[in-house]
Amino acid sequence: MELANFYTGTSNLNRSFEFNLKSPVPVWSSGSPRQNEVLGLSVIVLNLEAPDLLHQIYIGIEKAQNDFKESGYVLELIVGDTGSQEVEVLNLLDLIGEKYSVHRGLDYHFSKNNNYLTKYTKTSHLLFLNNDVLIYKNPRALWECFSTHLKVEQEVISSVNLLFPDLSIQHTGVDFSKKDGMENIPFHPHSHEYLEVVKGTVKYVPAVTGAFLMTSKMLFEKIEGFDEGYNKECQDIAYCLRARKIDVLSRVIEVGNLIHIENGTRPKNDYSNPDRKRFLRKFSSFIEGTLNA
Amino acid sequence: MPKLVFLTIRMKRGYGLTEMVSQFQLHLIDLGWEVVTLTSEKEMVFDAPEVLSDCLTIEKVEEFIQGWKPDVIVATSSPYFEMLPQLALYGRTIAFEAGDPTPEFFTSNKNLRKKVILNKELSVYPEVDKVIAISFFLQNEINWPESEVIYLGCDHISDFGVKDHVINGGKFRVGTLARIGKGENDYKGVELFVELARMNPSMQFEVMGYGTKRDAMIFQNAGLITHLNASDSEREFFLRNIDVFISASKWEGFNLPLVEAQALGTAAIAFDLGAHPEVTPYLMSSINEASILLRHWQKNDEALSLASARSYSFVRSKFNWFSAAQELDRVARELLSNQRIAIFRKTVRMNTSKKNSAIKRGYHALKIHGLKYFVSRVIQELGGRSPYH
Numbered sequence: 001m002e003l004a005n006f007y008t009g010t011s012n013l014n015r016s017f018e019f020n021l022k023s024p025v026p027v028w029s030s031g032s033p034r035q036n037e038v039l040g041l042s043v044i045v046l047n048l049e050a051p052d053l054l055h056q057i058y059i060g061i062e063k064a065q066n067d068f069k070e071s072g073y074v075l076e077l078i079v080g081d082t083g084s085q086e087v088e089v090l091n092l093l094d095l096i097g098e099k100y101s102v103h104r105g106l107d108y109h110f111s112k113n114n115n116y117l118t119k120y121t122k123t124s125h126l127l128f129l130n131n132d133v134l135i136y137k138n139p140r141a142l143w144e145c146f147s148t149h150l151k152v153e154q155e156v157i158s159s160v161n162l163l164f165p166d167l168s169i170q171h172t173g174v175d176f177s178k179k180d181g182m183e184n185i186p187f188h189p190h191s192h193e194y195l196e197v198v199k200g201t202v203k204y205v206p207a208v209t210g211a212f213l214m215t216s217k218m219l220f221e222k223i224e225g226f227d228e229g230y231n232k233e234c235q236d237i238a239y240c241l242r243a244r245k246i247d248v249l250s251r252v253i254e255v256g257n258l259i260h261i262e263n264g265t266r267p268k269n270d271y272s273n274p275d276r277k278r279f280l281r282k283f284s285s286f287i288e289g290t291l292n293a
Numbered sequence: 294m295p296k297l298v299f300l301t302i303r304m305k306r307g308y309g310l311t312e313m314v315s316q317f318q319l320h321l322i323d324l325g326w327e328v329v330t331l332t333s334e335k336e337m338v339f340d341a342p343e344v345l346s347d348c349l350t351i352e353k354v355e356e357f358i359q360g361w362k363p364d365v366i367v368a369t370s371s372p373y374f375e376m377l378p379q380l381a382l383y384g385r386t387i388a389f390e391a392g393d394p395t396p397e398f399f400t401s402n403k404n405l406r407k408k409v410i411l412n413k414e415l416s417v418y419p420e421v422d423k424v425i426a427i428s429f430f431l432q433n434e435i436n437w438p439e440s441e442v443i444y445l446g447c448d449h450i451s452d453f454g455v456k457d458h459v460i461n462g463g464k465f466r467v468g469t470l471a472r473i474g475k476g477e478n479d480y481k482g483v484e485l486f487v488e489l490a491r492m493n494p495s496m497q498f499e500v501m502g503y504g505t506k507r508d509a510m511i512f513q514n515a516g517l518i519t520h521l522n523a524s525d526s527e528r529e530f531f532l533r534n535i536d537v538f539i540s541a542s543k544w545e546g547f548n549l550p551l552v553e554a555q556a557l558g559t560a561a562i563a564f565d566l567g568a569h570p571e572v573t574p575y576l577m578s579s580i581n582e583a584s585i586l587l588r589h590w591q592k593n594d595e596a597l598s599l600a601s602a603r604s605y606s607f608v609r610s611k612f613n614w615f616s617a618a619q620e621l622d623r624v625a626r627e628l629l630s631n632q633r634i635a636i637f638r639k640t641v642r643m644n645t646s647k648k649n650s651a652i653k654r655g656y657h658a659l660k661i662h663g664l665k666y667f668v669s670r671v672i673q674e675l676g677g678r679s680p681y682h
Contacts, residue, residue, distance in 0.1 A: 006570060007433035013395050016543045016566055019485060019580060222585060227578065242582070245575065246589040247596050281570045282578065289574030289607035 006281040009274065037217070040074030041146050042121035045129050046106075046113055047081050051088040053131040053261075054079070058096050060135030060142070067143035073123075075142070076100060080117045082108035110210065111226035111235045118220060125149070126220055128236075130211040132261040133162065144255040148202065149214055157215050157240055157250040159208035161197060162260035168192045170260045171212070173205025173252045174237055176287045184284045184292075185276065186237045197254040204251045206244075206291050210236025211260055219248060232272040234279040241283050244290075296327045297625060298363040300354065300373035304335035304344055306525070307472060307503035309445075309549040310369055310391055311339070313427075316449055318343065320618030326625075331357060331373075351376050358383045365625045374413055378420035385628040386421040388413070389621075390440070392431045392546035398480035410435075422628050425621070428568035431546045443621060444571075445547050446614030447556040451529055455602040456558045464497040465591045468535035470528065470550040471542065473504035478511065482541030482564070485580055487515045489539065492584050496591065501531050533557040536597065537590060539583065540569070548572055552612055555604040560597060562586060574607050575600065 043061060047054045061077045068075040077100040081093055084104075093102050101120050106113050114128055125146065135141060141160060149158040162171040169190045177185045186207065213236055223242050226235045240250045301314045318328045331348040348354055354376055358366065367387040368374045377386045396406035414436060418424050424440035426432040432440050467489070471481050490498035500512045501520040509519040520531060532538065538554035538561040545551070545567035552572050554561045563569040564577050577583040590597040 007430055012430075012434065012544060012566055013397050016395075016398075018578075019482070019543065019564055019566070224579070224581065242578075245582075245586055247593070282565060282576055285570060285572070285576060285607065286574045290603050293603060293606060 006277055006284070008277070010277070010281075038074045038123055039072070040068060040076065040123035041125045041127055041142065041214075042076050042078055042118075042123045042217075043127045043129050043142070044078045044080070044114055044117050044121070045131050046108065046110070047079055047084065047089070047131050048108065049084045049086050049089055050131060051086060051092055054089060054092055054096075056134055056136040057129070057131050058092070060137075060139045061100075063136065063139035064142040067140060068146075071143075071147070073146070076121070076123060078117050078120055079103065080106045080113045082106045082113065109228070109231065111228040111230055115225040115228065118217070118225060121217065123217070125214065125216050128210055128213045128215075130260065133212055134259040134261070138256055138258045141255040141258045144200075145212075145214055145253050148200070148253045155216060155219050155243070155248045157208060157213065157219075157243055157248060159212045159214065159250070159252050160255045160258055161195075161252055162209070162212060162258055164192065165259055165261065167257065168194050170262050171209045171252075172197075173203065173250070174207040174209060174240075176206060176291065178292060184280055184287045186234065186279070199254050199256055201254040202251055203253075204249050206250065206287075207237045207240035208250045208252060210239075211262075212258075213239070215239075215243075219243060229278055230272075230275045232270065232275055234272075234275045238279060238282065241286060245286070294325060294327050295365070295625070295629065296329075296361065296363040297321060297365040297367060298358065298361065299328065299330040300348075300366065300368040300370075300376070301330060301332050302370040302373070304330065304332045304339040304346070306336060306338065307522075309547070312449060312549060313391070313445055314369060315339070316446060316614040317618055317621060320615050321622060323615075324618060324622045326622070329357075329361065329363070351379060355380070355383075364629055367621075367625075371409060371413075374417045377417055381420060381422070385423075385625065387423045387425060387624070387628070388417055388421045389425045389427075389443075390431060390435055390546070391427050392434055394480045394544040398543060399476070400479055401476075423624055425624065427547045428571050430568035430571065434546075441620075441624060443617050443624075444612055445549060445552070446617050447549075447552045447608050447612040448614055450553050450556045452556070452609070453533060453558060455605050456533075456598065465495070465537075465587075466497045466499060466535040467493070467537050467539055467587060468499040468501065468531060468554075469539050469541065470501045470532065470554070471540070473500065473502040473512075474508040477504075480542065480544050482543050483511060485541035485564070486539065487512070487517070488580060489541070489584060489587070490515060490517055492580075493587055496587065499531075499535065501528065529557060532559055535559060537562065537587060539563070542567060545569065552608050555608040556612075558601055558605045560590065560600040560604045572608070572612075574603060 045057050061075065065075055079096055079102045081104045084090060093104065096102055103117060118126060145158055145160050149156065164170045169192065171188055172190050174186050175189045177183060177187050227238050230238065299314050299318065301310055304311050314330055318330055321328050328343060330344045331354060332344065332346050333349040335344055335346040348357065358380060363384050365385045365387065366380050367389050368377050369389045369391065374388050377388060380386060393406060393410050396403045399406060418437050424437050426435060426440045426442050427445055429442050432442050469486055471477065497518065499518040501523055503522055509521055512519050523531065532554045538559050540548055540551045540563040542548065543566050547568050551561050551563055560575065561573050562575040562577055562583055563573050570576055590600065
């Protein structure tokens with residue numbers, strides 16, 4: 001994608017309205033303890049139909065509870081449903097709602113939905129999790145990632161290695177292309193390769209996937225959550241890079257086999273040119289000047 | 294030796310166009326061109342035989358060109374853009390665009406500004422041999438996809454290398470550099486800069502610019518330090534010694550001061566507007582994001598030093614005047630070697646009727662604005678009356 005395309009279909013004048021001062025957002029202030037916030041992890045999942053996937057999330061969270069309780073942390077589940085109508089799903093949402101937080105009737109929009117659901121979380125940390133990450137098969141992955149995340153003093157964004165069902169790599173961090181014509185487009189390195197990684201290994205990477213993205217709520221609020229200007233993709237990578245500007249690094253932790261049925265939540269090749277243009281406009285120079293320098 | 298003439302409105306310090314023309318003139322001479330600049334006014338510092346002032350009218354420009362016989366005529370500003378179609382009889386013509394800020398940003402002269410932009414789109418770009426834009430943002434902004442992009446350089450600025458350490462032990466200094474005044478304030482984001490200062494009282498916000506004491510009042514009233522009409526060396530000293538440079542501008546075709554600050558080893562941030570995505574790694578999507586980054590750098594010397602070094606490397610490796618001149622040299626020589634242009638020009642000379650001219654402009658209008666606009670435009674032209682002229 002050429003630089004010229006960054007701007008096509010956008011209006012500088014319209015963008016300038018985003019910078020007017022009529023309703024400035026209060027600036028986040030550091031160190032202020034949050035009322036009613038407990039140490040722990042809020043797992044935020046968006047769902048549409050897919051009863052099996054939603055069910056496995058519920059089972060996985062239930063199985064993971066002991067690890068968190070034993071160490072004195074809270075683990076909660078927040079489900080945002082984006083219009084399911086299948087009876088099986090509706091019954092499942094009722095069941096989950098008896099114990100956890102369920103929000104129905106959302107219009108699917110990754111950034112807007114997740115930013116909205118975050119307001120209902122009660123814990124210090126957030127995990128944005130796709131419903132097609134099969135945690136019921138490896139529920140301990142949640143604790144492994146969370147406990148490793150807490151070990152570092154400085155802010156970080158954590159994710160994990162994710163595998164395709166054939167156990168080849170689906171996600172081991174996100175990097176940015178240097179190929180001609182594809183410069184700075186995010187991609188998954190080592191995709192479909194078979195790698196052996198020792199459990200507990202931590203690797204720092206340029207960015208991580210929104211399919212499994214763990215962050216402190218403090219950081220999330222400080223950088224004002226996911227950018228709602230993205231409609232379908234790149235918002236997760238943008239989050240990592242916005243954090244990286246203030247030197248918050250992203251990393252991937254090996255937590256044992258964790259399957260991600262990629263495109264379980266979005267059709268394959270469902271790319272968004274406006275989102276990519278927005279991403280490239282906002283981050284190409286940052287990637288070139290800092291990450292790929 | 295091929296000859297090239299620049300036509301530019303003024304040769305005065307504090308103007309990016311002046312720097313641009315000076316640098317191109319310097320480097321094109323190295324590349325084997327004979328170069329002269331015609332301008333309407335110049336400061337003493339530009340008083341050289343190859344810079345001729347008081348050339349504001351088409352008659353004066355034409356008189357010079359008929360005598361000197363340049364091969365290539367490059368206009369960098371109005372009213373010279375508008376003269377190019379007429380000057381096409383004498384050589385290859387290039388409109389080298391630095392752009393016009395969006396008229397809606399201005400409280401006065403809005404309609405006049407719109408008219409100037411539309412006139413260039415309809416009556417200048419279609420009539421010249423090449424349009425060049427100084428950024429991809431501008432290429433999109435002027436709505437002329439056939440244009441080429443040639444970035445400006447930054448190596449006219451002294452190279453002091455990266456800063457080994459954060460220089461200021463005292464207050465954290467945040468500076469900006471811009472022409473100031475009523476017209477400029479409309480789009481230079483003055484209110485954003487002042488708001489950032491208000492949000493960050495522990496930092497010292499400073500403005501350096503060309504303007505009057507009266508122009509500076511808006512900053513002084515907000516408690517900001519102002520430096521008016523500094524010399525080149527004072528400007529470099531300022532840009533090197535502030536901790537962070539901010540451009541709050543809402544429209545820039547390139548933003549030379551932003552690039553200059555980085556070339557002097559100072560981390561620089563700007564908002565996601567204008568050509569800023571192309572000229573700084575630290576692009577901000579909101580005033581809050583800018584404020585958070587400033588606070589982060591204020592508390593972390595190491596992070597600021599690293600960001601400053603990265604900014605320095607980014608612009609020094611990307612924006613170079615000799616490379617820019619090589620690009621212009623390539624474009625100009627391609628035009629000179631293109632026989633089809635010569636034949637086309639002859640054809641245009643033979644068929645200078647209003648009808649043909651209207652069809653030519655209409656073709657471009659069709660490409661850009663669609664069929665409905667095209668039809669109305671041709672009808673207006675054939676009827677001998679146009680609302681834009």
